[in-house]
Amino acid sequence: MIVVPGPASQRLGRSIAVELGVEPYPLEWRIFPDGESYIRYPRPIEGESVVLVQSCPPPTDRNLIQLFLMAEGARKMGADNVSAVIPYLAYMRQDKAFRVGDVVSVEAVARLVQAVGIEEVVTVDVHSQESLAPFKIPIKNVSAMPALAEYLRMLPMKRPLILAPDKGAKHHAELVAETLGVTDCIVLDKHRDRVTGQVDIDERTIDLAGREVVVVDDIVSTGVTIVKAAEMASKRMAKSIYVACTHALLMGDAKERIKQSGVTSIISTDTVENETSIVSVAPAIASILR
Ligand code: R5P
Helix, strand or coil, rough: EEEEEEEEHHHHHHHHHHHHCCCCCCCCCECCCCEEEEEEEECCCCCEEEECCCCCCCCCCCCCHHHHHHHHHHHHCCCEEEEEECCCCCCCCCCCCCCCCCCCCHHHHHHHHHCCCCCEEEEECCCHHHHCCCCCCCEEEEHHHHHHHHHHHCCCCCCCEEECHHHHHHHHHHHHHHHCCCCCCECEEEEEEECCCCCECCCCCCCCCCEEEEEEEEEEEECCHHHHHHHHHHHHCCCEEEEEEEEECCCCCHHHHHHHHCCCEEEEECCCHHHHHHEEHHHHHHHHHC
């Protein structure tokens, strides 16, 4: 098996290779002055099972195109089969036409992934099961929640309370609570206006006084969802507020705004490589690839 860490997943790709006991493949790439990507396979891969590792957080479109070029190249170089670990699978939130005329992005992405010869996909905490429906190839969805929970276990928390900021995060929060053996798990009611993007969460009375609150979500993008939940927890006198998420996109000044809302610390995974990605999903992914 050859593991090829792509430009967006150098750290995770190498960790997966280490977990599998293989040398990471030294892919070459650069960006041309006009923004186009160049990819080169400097060593033979003919007849091998090739696993590409390329996440697709922002710059999403560039990362996706690089994944497609990697797959195209692997096929042309004679790989026996090509699979892709796409830890953050972009465009999955547009999994239906919410308004008349909406383009269902997941369908286009699924078709493109298949068109470049990717025969199998492993991803992490994909936004929804429905978004996987357009894929006609095997696709495995790994949860990062047990790994995040194991990290949380090491934090100085006496009576943690797990909080899902919306119904979509309920199963993630429940998995964290179950792994930690915590019984207090609350799901908030969030509403996002599809036109303005304005987010509101319910303000029902929850007793959080003196509690260590862990807000669990799959994605933190603009941070608006987390800020709303954290402000609510701060108002209710929570002792500390941690954020545990799989994909910390942290767009713009999200990180600063989240900190200002009273969050003690953001804990995320290496599906998106940045300063908050302190938990690795490499062991979970490697166990699927073995
Ligand atoms: C939405 O359903 C997701 O689970 C996240 O809650 C959402 O993507 C977070 O986005 P933002 O950080 O922009 O509020």
